[in-house]
Amino acid sequence: MNKIDTIANFLNKKSKKCLAINGSWGIGKTYLWKQVEKKLSKDKKVVYIDLFGKESYKQILEEIVVSLHGDYNKITKTTFKGLEGLVKSISGGLIDIDSDAIFSFLKKEDFYNIIVCFDNIERKSDNLSLKEILGLVNLLKEEKECNVVVIFHEEELKEQDDNLTENNKEEENEQDFNSWYQKAKEEQTKQYNSKNWYRIYKEKVIDCEITIKDNDEVAKAIIKDKVNKYTKITDEIRNIIGNIIFERYKEQCNGNLRLLYHVLEHIDYFNTQCFLLFCKYENKKTFSDALKLNYISLIFQIKKYLSTKIEENDISSNYHLYEQYLKNMFYLNKEEKYQLRRDFYQTLKIDLYYKLQNCKIEYLVGNLSDEQFVKDIENSLLKIDFYSKNGMTHFPYGFYQILLSTYTQITKKKLSDIEEKINQHYIEALVIEEFKFDLNHDYRSDIALLKLLENEKWKDYYEETKEKYKTSKYENINALINSYENIENSFYLEAIKQYNFFKREELVQLFKNNNDFCKKFFNHFSKNMVINHKFDDDLNNHLFQAYLDFLNLDENKIKKSIVLEYINSQNSVLRKLLIE
Incomplete structure (x- = not known):
């Protein structure tokens, strides 16, 4: 009994x-x-x-x-x-x-x-x-x-x-x-x-x-009941999903059934919207590994969202779409769902990523020969479809540059098509991160990618991509401003990146023609406040530079000196912009 x-x-x-x-x-x-x-x-x-x-x-x-x-x-x-x-x-x-x-x-x-x-x-x-x-x-x-x-x-x-x-x-x-x-x-x-x-x-x-000291059997029953509702998948996939969820429950939920109910609700959303669409992937171990990585990240974000204690064994993960989903009342729009599926498909290439990483390490510190290095690169690198930074598995842009450079040194030839594809995808990822300003990736830390933009060809591609994203969202600068509840909201640290999608000349005209915008910009950035160090890098933002251009107009020579005199004693963003 x-x-x-x-x-x-x-x-x-x-x-x-x-x-x-x-x-x-x-x-x-x-x-x-x-x-x-x-x-x-x-x-x-x-x-x-x-x-x-x-x-x-x-x-x-x-x-x-x-x-x-x-x-x-x-x-x-x-x-x-x-x-x-x-x-x-x-x-x-x-x-x-x-x-x-x-x-x-x-x-x-x-x-x-x-x-x-x-x-x-x-x-x-x-x-x-x-x-x-x-x-x-x-x-x-x-x-x-x-x-x-x-x-x-x-x-x-x-x-x-x-x-x-x-x-x-x-x-x-x-x-x-x-x-x-x-x-x-x-x-x-x-x-x-x-x-x-x-x-x-x-x-x-x-x-x-x-x-009650152990509720494993109860947890298994709850998970099984949820997973059994997926009637269009095989028993093998059902078992894979159930086992991973239970494993994550033991590792991340600390025996808390209330947390498990929350986790199952959100896992169900991502299973139906994305993961189960790939359940027929031929390599079931790879599918299982990709699913595990995503569940780990999702549960970590759920715990943060619920202010649940983060355990020492929790693996930190800031996959932006999981955060976006939780912030947006448990919903992703059509574009985000597409990105989610693309990223998960990218994660299914995890075994190839591991091979690439292992190839690099073994060649550097092990006994991997030049010939075997070339074979490993050709067998793995050529099979990866895209290189988005937003997926669950990715390497910095510079990682691939090292592999390609080494390959060229050995073979005396270039994998031009692959390099072209890599460059395109990383530049697109960079623009997406700039455009969707609430993401957590710091693209500026990838020095190799920023150096790529010094090349005239890729600089043009970067500008074209920015223009494409801008026009898909905003018809003009007024559309950007009107997308915010009030103008000041567009001046906050992350939101201000949106102004980079407009040319400085357009923004100069904005200062000239929109008195309300000009006044609110001045009041916001000339307040006596301690400079946020994160603004240091953003002083090159098109909005700030356009304000400098505006003050440097011939018609504003005296105006500029008056502004400088007024802000000289203030510890503000505007003072840092004009004085330094």
Whole structure:
């Protein structure tokens, strides 16, 4: 007989018993109880009371009474005739009744086949004492003769008690001796009712205890239930998905079933929108590795989003589309979904990336010969379809330049087509990162890629690509400005990159023709504020340079000197721009 059947059997046959279910948050205590409910006899009725935030004993009694007999109007008319004196006031058709009195009139027969379950005891309000809760448990057992279930996390209660003791010590230091003595007597009583409460009351109140330390079987069942909904995939793929999710659950979720539910919801989105589209990929190990990498990244971002504690073994990952999805209320637009699929397909080439990386290392420090290096490059590099930096697997642009350069030294020939494709894809990736200013990649750190832009051909390709992205989004500079709720929002650190998509001459005309824009630019960047060091590199932004061009116009010679005089004493971005 399993644990669920054992508990159900205990509650079905016994009366006047209290069962305690103890375990850490998210371990599956409530889940276990809901499974037990399904196994209870049909004549059993469960009164479930969640103590989260409960302020008073009265609130609990009211919930129990209403759960048993419906609303108070019905109770007073049918069950408690002659108790009109208990009614204190009528407001909006609802009757406010002394719940203590009503509860006292309830008979044992009213609790026949009733099981009262108190959940989240450790999350009660500080105004509700543990003594009151345990007193009610004992009252239900002994006087009403019903079964009671209490669900809690014992360690959390101990922590609360320790905090209470420390707070009491701080308060005592501020009291004179007489008031301290009186306070100490009161707190001694309180501590007896809360501190070590479980040890003190267990023998009297608790008849049976279940402690949940491992919920692996529950987690597997939840994952299996979710994965089995994918009816259009093979059992092999279903097993791959389920096993990886469970592995990630063990590694990243710390036994927290609540977190697992969140993870499954978001994994399901990306499975249906992307991953399952590639489940027929012939190399199942590669598919599994790619899936694992993406799940690791997604779960890491989910934990950050939920402000869940990041464990030491968590692998940091800032894949931008997962962050974008979470920030955008769990949704990706059509373009982002396309990028996601492209990136995942790129990740499916992971074995080729590993071969390339291993080839480079073995050639440098191992015994790999020139001939074998060339073969490895031709067998791997030529099979990779594109080189986007945005995927789960990528190397810096310079990585490929080293491989290609070494290949040329050995063979005396160039892989021109491959190099062309690499250059195009990395420049496109660079533009995308500039254009979608909320991404986390720092393209400026790739020195080799920036050096490529010194080449006239690739500089032109870069400008053409920027123009293409700009025109697909904005018809003109006014469209950019109007895309923000207010002009100032376009001046923030990341958003300001958008102005690089417009020529400086266009922006000079903007300063000349749009007085409101000019004033808000000046006010925003001339405020007395400490320079953000991240702005240092951005002073070459087209917007700042266009403002310099604007002030350097013949018509603004005096204006420029007045502006310089005004900002000279300020520690501002504008001062740094004009003075330095």
